[in-house]
Amino acid sequence: xxxxxxxxxxxxxxxxxxxxxxxxxxxxxxxxxxxxxxxxxxxxxxxxxxxxxxxxxxxxxxxxxxxxxxxxxxxxxxxxxxxxxxxxxxxxxxxxxxxxxxxxxxxxxxxxxxxxxxxxxxxxxxxxxxxxxxxxxxxxxxxxxxxxxxxxxxxxxxxxxxxxxxxxxxxxxxxxxxxxxxxxxxxxxxxxxxxxxxxxxxxxxxxxxxxxxxxxxxxxxxxxxxxxxxxxxxxxxxxxxxxxxxxxxxxxxxxxxxxxxxxxxxxxxxxxxxxxxxxx
Amino acid sequence: xxxxxxxxxxxxxxxxxxxxxxxxxxxxxxxxxxxxxxxxxxxxxxxxxxxxxxxxxxxxxxxxxxxxxxxxxxxxxxxxxxxxxxxxxxxxxxxxxxxxxxxxxxxxxxxxxxxxxxxxxxxxxxxxxxxxxxxxxxxxxxxxxxxxxxxxxxxxxxxxxxxxxxxxxxxxxxxxxxxxxxxxxxxxxxxxxxxxxxxxxxxxxxxxxxxxxxxxxxxxxxxxxxxxxxxxxxxxxxxxxxxxxxxxxxxxxxxxxxxxxxxxxxxxxxxxxxxxxxxxxxxxxxxxxxxxxxxxxxxxxxxxxxxxxxxxxxxxxxxxxxxxxxxxxxxxxxxxxxxxxxxxxxxxxxxxxxxxxxxxxxxxxxxxxxxxxxxxxxxxxxxxxxxxxxxxxxxxxxxxxxxxxxxxxxxxxxxxxxxxxxxxxxxxxxxxxxxxxxxxxxxxxxxxxxxxxxxxxxxxxxxxxxxxxxxxxxxxxxxxxxxxxxxxxxxxxxxxxxxxxxxxxxxxxxxxxxxxxxxxxxxxxxxxxxxxxxxxxxxxxxxxxx
Numbered sequence: 001x002x003x004x005x006x007x008x009x010x011x012x013x014x015x016x017x018x019x020x021x022x023x024x025x026x027x028x029x030x031x032x033x034x035x036x037x038x039x040x041x042x043x044x045x046x047x048x049x050x051x052x053x054x055x056x057x058x059x060x061x062x063x064x065x066x067x068x069x070x071x072x073x074x075x076x077x078x079x080x081x082x083x084x085x086x087x088x089x090x091x092x093x094x095x096x097x098x099x100x101x102x103x104x105x106x107x108x109x110x111x112x113x114x115x116x117x118x119x120x121x122x123x124x125x126x127x128x129x130x131x132x133x134x135x136x137x138x139x140x141x142x143x144x145x146x147x148x149x150x151x152x153x154x155x156x157x158x159x160x161x162x163x164x165x166x167x168x169x170x171x172x173x174x175x176x177x178x179x180x181x182x183x184x185x186x187x188x189x190x191x192x193x194x195x196x197x198x199x200x201x202x203x204x205x206x207x208x209x210x211x212x213x214x215x216x217x218x219x220x221x222x223x224x225x226x227x228x229x230x231x232x233x234x235x236x237x238x239x240x241x242x243x244x245x246x247x248x249x250x251x252x253x254x255x256x257x258x259x260x261x262x263x264x265x266x267x268x269x270x271x272x273x274x275x276x277x278x279x280x
Numbered sequence: 281x282x283x284x285x286x287x288x289x290x291x292x293x294x295x296x297x298x299x300x301x302x303x304x305x306x307x308x309x310x311x312x313x314x315x316x317x318x319x320x321x322x323x324x325x326x327x328x329x330x331x332x333x334x335x336x337x338x339x340x341x342x343x344x345x346x347x348x349x350x351x352x353x354x355x356x357x358x359x360x361x362x363x364x365x366x367x368x369x370x371x372x373x374x375x376x377x378x379x380x381x382x383x384x385x386x387x388x389x390x391x392x393x394x395x396x397x398x399x400x401x402x403x404x405x406x407x408x409x410x411x412x413x414x415x416x417x418x419x420x421x422x423x424x425x426x427x428x429x430x431x432x433x434x435x436x437x438x439x440x441x442x443x444x445x446x447x448x449x450x451x452x453x454x455x456x457x458x459x460x461x462x463x464x465x466x467x468x469x470x471x472x473x474x475x476x477x478x479x480x481x482x483x484x485x486x487x488x489x490x491x492x493x494x495x496x497x498x499x500x501x502x503x504x505x506x507x508x509x510x511x512x513x514x515x516x517x518x519x520x521x522x523x524x525x526x527x528x529x530x531x532x533x534x535x536x537x538x539x540x541x542x543x544x545x546x547x548x549x550x551x552x553x554x555x556x557x558x559x560x561x562x563x564x565x566x567x568x569x570x571x572x573x574x575x576x577x578x579x580x581x582x583x584x585x586x587x588x589x590x591x592x593x594x595x596x597x598x599x600x601x602x603x604x605x606x607x608x609x610x611x612x613x614x615x616x617x618x619x620x621x622x623x624x625x626x627x628x629x630x631x632x633x634x635x636x637x638x639x640x641x642x643x644x645x646x647x648x649x650x651x652x653x654x655x656x657x658x659x660x661x662x663x664x665x666x667x668x669x670x671x672x673x674x675x676x677x678x679x680x681x682x683x684x685x686x687x688x689x690x691x692x693x694x695x696x697x698x699x700x701x702x703x704x705x706x707x708x709x710x711x712x713x714x715x716x717x718x719x720x721x722x723x724x725x726x727x728x729x730x731x732x733x734x735x736x737x738x739x740x741x742x743x744x745x746x747x748x749x750x751x752x753x754x755x756x757x758x759x760x761x762x763x764x765x766x767x768x769x770x771x772x773x774x775x776x777x778x779x780x781x782x783x784x785x786x787x788x789x790x791x792x793x794x795x796x797x798x799x800x801x802x803x804x805x806x807x808x809x810x811x812x813x814x815x816x817x818x819x820x821x822x823x824x825x826x
Contacts (some may be wrong), residue, residue, distance in 0.1 A: 172656035176719070179614050179635055180670060181643040190669075194660030 014084075019270025025263035029256075033083040036076035044069065044077040045228030053239070053247035063248035065239050067170055071249050074235060081231035083260065085142060085215055089149035090208045096150075097157025098200055102188040104158075105165035106174075116162070119155035127152045127215060135223040145224060149211050160203050164196040205268040209261040216257075232257050284353060284455055284488050285312040291347035292330055292512075304330055305341065305512045305616065312456070313319060315355075317482060317489040319503035319520075320498060321535070323738035324709065327512040328492045332458045334358075335490060336373050337365040353451075353455065353570070370397040374449035378461040378707065380441040383448075384433040390444055391429025397452040416447040419484065420477040439470035443477050450481065457482070457707050459491045463498060467601035467765065468809040474809075475501055475818060494738060496539055497811035500524055501818035520815055538739040539813060557628040559759050560590040560613070560727050565622030567612040577620050582608045584783045585622075588761075590727065593753070595760040597774030597791065599767060601806070605783035606763045610729045614648045626727070644674045647720035651732035653712030657704040663690075663715055664700030670722040689718040692755075693748060710741035714748070721752065730760045734769050746772050767795065767810050779803045 015023065041061075042048050047068045054064035062071040104112040134148045165188070168174065174191050182191075193200075216233015218224035225231045230238065235253035242250045292305035302456050305327045308523060312318050320328040334345055337357040350357040369375075372716060374397075377383045379541055384393055391413055398409035407680065410429075417425035418594050420443040433441060441460055449457055459478070459597050463471040482489055499506060499520070506523045508515040508531065516529040527533050564588045570579030582605045590596045600606045611617040613624055615635030624631045630639045650656040657666055668688045671677040677685055687697040693714040713733060720728050730749070734742035746769060752758060770777055771791055779786040779802070787800045795807035808821060 172650045172652060173658040175616060176648070176650065176656055177669075178646050179616055179643070180673060180723075181635065181638070181640055190661070191658055195658065197660075201349070 009079060014259065015272055016270055018266055019272075022266035025259055026267055029083055029260050029263075030253055032076060032079040034080075035248075036079050038078050040070075040073040040270050042070040042073045044230075046070075053242040053245050053249055056070060062252045065235070065249040066241055071235075074230065075232070075253055078230055078232045078253065079256070081142075081225045081229065082212060082215065082233065082257070085146055085149070085231070086208055086211045088146045089153070089211050089215075090204060092146065092150035093153040093211075094157045094204045094207060095198070096153045098163050098180040098193075100159040101158045101161030101163075101189070102192050103164040103184060105162050106187050106192065107165045108182050112162075115158070119158050122151070123155040123159075126254055127214060131214065131218050132221065132223060135218065140223055140226060142225075145215070145218070151213065153207050153211060156255055157203065157207060161196070161200060164199055168192050168195050201268045201271065202265075205265040208264050212257060213259055282354075283311040283351075284314045284316075286351040287311070287331075287348070288351075289348040290331065290334060290350060291345070291496045292327070292334065292343055294343045296342070299534050303512065304656075305334075307348070307550060308509075308512070308514050310507055310514065310517055312488050312490065314381060314455070314488055315486040316504045316624050317502055319491040319499040319506045320491055320509060321499055321506055322509035323494060323740065325511070326509040328494075328509050329460055330512075331509070332460055332490050332492045333375075335456065335458060336375060350363075362482050364771055367401070370452040371403065371456065372454055373456045373458065374452060374454040376442075376457065376459045376462050378464055380445040380462075381433070381438065384441065386433050388432075389429065390431055390433060390436070394444065394448045394451055397407040397448065401452065403452065413447060413451055416450055416481070417444075419481045420444075420447055421473065421480075422447075437470070439466055442466060446478060446481070449486075450485070457487055457489045458542050459489060461493055462679075464493070464495070466812070467804060468609050469601060471498070471811070472809050472818070472821070478502060479818065495811070496524070496535060497813050497817075500813055500815050501811060508535070521701065524813055524815065534740060536668045536813070538743045545825075556592070558589045558625075559592040559627055560761065561588075561623075561625040561628075562609075562613060563587045563623050563625075565609075565612055565619045565624070567608060567617055567619040567622075569617075572620065582783050583612060583619070585799055586780070586783070586785055588778055588785070588788070590759050590761060591775075592726075592759055593757060594776070595753070595762055595774040597770035598761065598763045598780060599770050599777055599806070600780035601765060603782070604780040606765075606780050607731055608783075609780070610648060610731045610761065610763055612645065614729060614747045616648075633745075640674065644723045646729070647723050647725040647727070647731040649720045649731065649733050650737055651717055653709065653716045653736070654704075656716050657712055659704050661703075662700065663702050663704065663707075666704070666715065667700070667719055667722055671718060674723050685722070689722055692721060692752065693718045695737065708739055711744065713737060713741075713745055717745075717748070717752075721756070724756075725758070727759050727761065729763070732765070733762045735764065735766065742769065743772075749773060767807060779806065 048070050049060060049064035049068035052064060052066050052068050054060060054068065056063050059068050060072065062075065065071055065074060101114060104115050130152055132147050135144060138144050150170070169192065174187060177187055177191050212233065215224055215231055216237065219231055219234035220237040225234060232253045236250060239247065239249040288309050290305055291303065291310045294302050294304050296302060308331060310318070320564055321326045330339070330343065333339060334350060335357065337360055339345060345358050347460070348358070360368070384390070391410060395406065395409040398404050399406065404412070405428065413429060414425050417428055422428050422440055422443055426495070428436065436444065446462070462478070463474050466474060475498065490502055491499060502519050505518065506520055507517050508523065508529065515531045516523065516527065523532060523534070527536060565583055566577055566581065567583040568578035568581040572578055586609055590598060598606045598609060608617060612619045615631065615633060615638055618633035626642060631642055635643065664686055667689055668682050671682050671685055686700050690697050690699055695711060695714055699707070704715070707715065717733070727814045734745050737745060749753060749760065750773060753760065760773065761776055762770060771794055774791045776788055777787045777794060779792050779800070781802050786802050787798070790798055798804050798807055811817060
């Protein structure tokens with residue numbers, strides 16, 4: 001059971017059904033993040049319901065939150081923060097982590113030692129505390145949040161990529177390229193990276209989930225996205241009181257986080273073999 | 281007399297990752313009498329190991345026995361339940377794997393692993409099993425049989441480990457022992473000791489054996505009968521002497537002829553005719569690993585004062601056992617392991633020690649080809665990309681000119697040009713080695729360092745690669761440094777042969793004087809240890825005084 005999507009380069013990148021479904025969900029949330037705010041029926045900060053933790057009605061499609069605000073609008077608005085900030089942070093963290101990791105593995109010597117010890121030191125600081133101090137010191141804004149999240153998750157990506165690259169670095173084809181006189185940028189981008197795309201992508205998926213969770217944590221402490229706006233994580237936190245009433249206000253953002261994070265991982269795990277691991 | 285094993289019309293099919301079902305074994309039948317050693321011989325992919333494994337009722341992942349029967353002492357292995365097979369393995373049939381190093385658990389003492397079979401099957405008390413293991417150690421001519429079992433796998437040599445894995449197989453007193461290329465990974469001098477131990481212990485205990493190998497000369501020493509396989513079908517079955525001296529099947533003939541030493545004969549003698557500057561000269565090179573000591577030499581010195589000369593258009597063979605430093609010499613010449621002392625001259629010009637400091641032009645003129653094409657070709661890049669990179673890198677070729685040159689290179693190594701769109705994993709071993717060679721040719725080099733490039737190939741394929749090298753040499757005016765542990769391949773292509781041992785040059789000989797012209801005792805021992813296509817060879821040569 002597999003579906004093929006016509007791709008420009010070659011017809012026949014085959015994606016299985018799980019992957020296709022996950023891709024649709026991810027695409028849906030990405031679109032929501034971009035165009036969602038134009039479809040908000042209410043202002044996300046405006047109190048529109050006299051009741052709190054209201055049920056689903058035709059006015060309020062996903063009920064109301066603890067202050068009687070429209071949940072549907074708030075989730076649409078939150079998508080932009082959660083998807084946007086997490087995506088930007090994960091791309092930043094993984095791209096720089098992987099490139100530094102590969103460079104460290106290929107060059108070795110003092111460069112490797114200095115970088116590894118530096119990131120070890122960074123790793124030893126608890127991530128929440130580090131985020132807290134940084135945001136408190138600089139002030140919360142979206143670029144600061146992205147940067148802080150990226151810095152927190154960079155050492156992990158570095159370690160992971162370095163461990164993989166060290167193994168690939170000993171292969172004969174890397175030695176051949178070295179004997180040919182190739183420089184480090186060619187070695188890492190053409191000889192090493194193509195042979196570790198699979199594990200690196202899996203790592204990106206996992207790290208994305210961690211970042212979503214840390215972002216919600218920061219928002220809960222009042223250091224993330226500032227009220228009245230909120231990312232999905234803070235929506236869950238602020239409506240946690242609705243749990244005994246089975247309020248949609250707490251279920252819906254949880255579902256949003258769950259669908260996004262699970263889909264991202266399912267998508268990566270089910271990417272066409274041609275992308276994920278060409279050597280197989 | 282009833283046969284111990286009767287295989288009738290055995291069929292095995294494999295399912296590939298893409299879901300295709302391929303027949304691997306296509307109706308094989310043969311018998312093994314009690315106490316007889318039968319060899320299965322063939323190239324890789326001929327199904328020899330698959331057949332050997334089915335004798336234990338085992339198939340590799342993705343394979344399945346689809347037909348036929350295997351009677352072992354009258355019981356059909358194919359129709360047994362898994363529990364019955366487990367009870368049978370180790371006591372009725374035992375297995376000696378190719379790589380003993382991978383078969384032993386590095387964290388446990390040897391004796392505990394050897395007696396494990398007796399422990400699992402509960403056939404004898406532990407004390408008795410240990411006594412029996414020590415008997416076996418003695419029978420297999422292991423040093424210190426009383427105490428060797430208390431060592432760990434890394435504390436014994438490769439040949440000893442292979443004999444210990446035989447002890448592990450023999451402890452349960454099986455009726456049939458399967459040897460799966462047990463000496464392929466060993467040096468020739470070690471191989472003799474192991475073969476001799478196997479032969480005497482099998483004869484003494486009257487056990488039947490199946491010996492899987494691709495090496496006819498090894499098989500000739502140990503087997504009573506030979507089954508020649510190709511593509512999952514039996515080509516010929518016969519007594520060892522008959523197969524060797526009166527082969528009936530053309531394929532057997534082909535295998536035998538690939539084995540005959542073909543000395544490289546040139547019309548003129550270029551070594552004598554050449555008085556000019558050698559294309560490659562290595563003098564007094566010291567190289568090794570680890571930090572530099574007080575004498576400015578590395579902690580673990582591998583090459584000790586090695587020197588050699590390669591005249592233009594000539595080939596130099598470097599021969600030695602594992603650990604002799606022959607591959608390190610190639611790495612030192614290529615600058616991958618910068619020599620601590622000594623000089624490498626290319627056309628009389630001094631080369632920088634490290635490849636990173638050499639000019640692109642120097643790098644281009646000296647190319648290196650590695651042994652394992654599997655790891656020497658980037659699995660994620662297409663053949664076209666692999667061959668195209670040196671073209672762009674050294675010659676700045678782009679676009680159509682680059683494509684045309686890639687096609688030309690593929691043609692040079694006798695591969696179809698459509699291959700440029702394939703990935704390395706889609707090629708056979710011989711094809712990969714050709715691509716590996718084509719990549720070196722792409723640079724238009726003057727010297728190619730060939731590091732054991734035919735060792736991982738089947739004899740027939742290796743012979744074709746050697747022929748290709750000779751042709752290319754005529755066309756392109758190349759010089760080769762040919763590193764190998766196999767004398768016959770070196771003899772087939774080289775003008776001069778340098779024998780190495782323990783990181784030092786033992787002696788340098790003319791290829792046509794080999795092997796009888798060797799004077800140094802080590803070279804004599806090395807050349808005498810190479811198995812001959814002769815059933816009595818093993819019994820004739822004197823035991824090595826250890």
